[in-house]
Each structure stands twice: as structure tokens, then as C-alpha cells.
Amino acid sequence: MQTALIALAAYLLGSISFAVVVSRAMRLPDPRGYGSGNPGATNVLRSGSRTAAALTLAGDAAKGWLAVWLTVLYTGQAPAAGLEAPLAGLCAFLGHLYPVFHRFRGGKGVATAVGVLIGIDAWLGLATLVSFGVVALFFRMVSFASLLAAVFAACFTFWLYGLRPVSAVVAVMVVLLVARHRDNIRRLLRGEERRIGEGKG
Template sequence: MPDYLLTLGPILSLLVGYLLGSLPFAVIVSRLMGLRDPRSFGSGNPGATNVLRSGSKVAAILTLMGDAAKGWAAVALAAWCVRQGWLPELAIPLAGLGAVLGHMLSLFLGFRGGKGVATALGVLLALQPWLALATTLTFLVLVLVTRFVSLASILAAVFAPFYYILGDNAIWRSNAPTTIVIVLISVLVINRHRANINRLMAGTESRLGAKKKP
């Protein structure tokens, strides 16, 4: 592999991941289905949970799948390039980081975006499917128990790096760059939930399925 690819390859992978992550599926799906722009109601967050507030479960599912798919695609594309000998291994986790950053700071939404939960899940699925499964199960159990999507997202983000580290040499082989990127993604996801954390502490956060008081 040429020396310049060892330096420019990871940067290129980060940028490509960012561009893929910037695709705002919440907005795209809503427009295609004739729904309101998800940034104009509810939390204003262009993500699947807010799209669900439009009343269309199909649109929310399609948004969730699209947001997860772009995270998976960014990492899968980088991994394929690594197998071809075009990029160094570092490009794989950096592509995932780029995808999450793209979702949160979308080039197509004026560097604004969503909270990155679904995209982060797609990244984990491409990096290590069993890690994605463990994190998803943690999220689902917490949603069922607490009925707080935000709290489940935050705690799943907290557990993900620990799962990756604990699974080393038992279920998968971990490495330092991927560990650092998973930690960074978790920190980014938690940081995007600052307002939710404040509402949880104040006792004003909405529970899943709860009807708003008139």
C-alpha cells in the first residue's frame, strides 16, 4: 500500500462516512410520504422517534432503517476497501465515526441533525454484529421497563463500550482504534441527549405511548 494512503486513506474514509451519514432520511422519507418536516414539530429532531409523532409508523420504520443502513454502509464500504488493500485498518472505525457525525451535523441540513442512535447501531452492526445485538437488547429491555426511549438510548450508549471491551478474546477480537471510536460515538450520543437528561432529572420527560395533557 502506498505511504500516502496510510495517511490520506483514513481521512478519506472519515469524509465518505460523513457524507453518507449526512443523508437525512427523516426528512427524505417524510417528504416522499407527504408528511410534515419532522423538524417542524415535536422535539424538532430529524429522527425516527420524532417521525413517529407524525402518526405514521411506516415512515418511522423506514427512517429507522435508513438511518441504521447509512451507518452500516459507511463501515461496510470501508471494510471492503481494506480487504482490497486500498485502505489501512484504521479506515474502518473512522468511517463509522464519520457516519455518526454526519447524522448529527448533516451537510444537507445546515450542519444540524439528529441524535445518532440508529446510525450508531448501524455502525456497531457492521463493526461487530454480536455487539450490536447486545446493545439493541439492552435498549429494548430498558424501553420496556422504563418507557423512556431517551433513557434507554443513553444507557445503551453507556454499555456499548463496556460490552466491546468485555467481549474481547471471548466473542470477538477488539482493537484500540475501534475501542476509542466506540467510546467517542457513545459520548457523542449521550451529549446529544443533554436536553433529555435535563427533563429526566426534572421529571418532565415524556414516556413512550403516554398521552400529552391538554
């Protein structure tokens, strides 16, 4: 019962789409109606408001982190020691992808996944962010950097924790994140994916 309640609360927290909330608060267009149609920080940036994009990024990451750490405070377990905290992170991630408050039209989950990783292990989150930054710097493609960083995150988690539940949870998040990037993957394979600074992608 406790695990089910934690999962539900984390999902509801994850269902808060900061791209939509911030855009409404700042009287900007709904991010689901322009650019890529994705309610995430990268698309919100296309509205021309860096502040809105930064707030979206921070909010989406924070809810992933908060889901993990509220669970840690409630259960008293270390983030990676049991199932509850990683599961809460996964449910927050699922809430972001399929938000009940926004007709299940969610984002791709990159920022929320990073927040979950930081909540589980700050070094794990930092290593993933560095991986993203290096790939983005050299290839100048957010989607490609996100995909590679996700794969690295799964590898880092397994290296740090072996066959614990946290490794399985991160693996599931990575699979879902890759699936949400399927259109980007098709464009990458065709050589049509936009680079940073090139406009609509």
C-alpha cells in the first residue's frame, strides 16, 4: 500500500508540465502548438523567452529530484538502497511523459530524468550532464546529446550499483526516453536533424 501511494503521488507530481504552466503564467503561446510541439524547455525557447525556457528546465528537473527525495525523507532509506525512491523517480518521469493534468500530452523527459538521477546520486547526475554537454558541444544537436547521455546514464548506473532495482529503473527510463525521441532518430538517420541555433527541429 505504501509503495502504491508513493508511486501515485510521484506520478501526479510528474504530471505538472512546467512548459505549459510557465507559458500560461508568462502569457506565452502553448508550447504544444508551435515548433516541435513538445512541451519541454528546448521548444519553449523557440517562443523567444529564455527566462521561460530556463524556468521550464528547472521545474521539470526539480520535480524528478523532489519525487526521489520526498520518498527518501518518508521511508528513511538511501535513494539507491531500495525500490521506493527509484520507483518514485520513474513514476514522476512517467507523469512527465503522460501527464494526467494535460490530456496525457507530455514531453520527452530529458530534464525530469536528469532530476531523478541527481536525486538518486548526485555524481551519477553530474556524470550524465557532463556526457550531455560534451556531445552537445561537439555535435551541436540536443537530441543526439540527450540520446547518448541517456545510454551513458544506464551504463554509469550499472557500473555504480550493479543489478540493484535502481539499475532496472534507470534502464526503463532510458528505453522510454529513446522511444520518445523516435522522430529525432529518424531525422538523425536521414541527416536532417537541426543543429543548435538552426531554428525549428
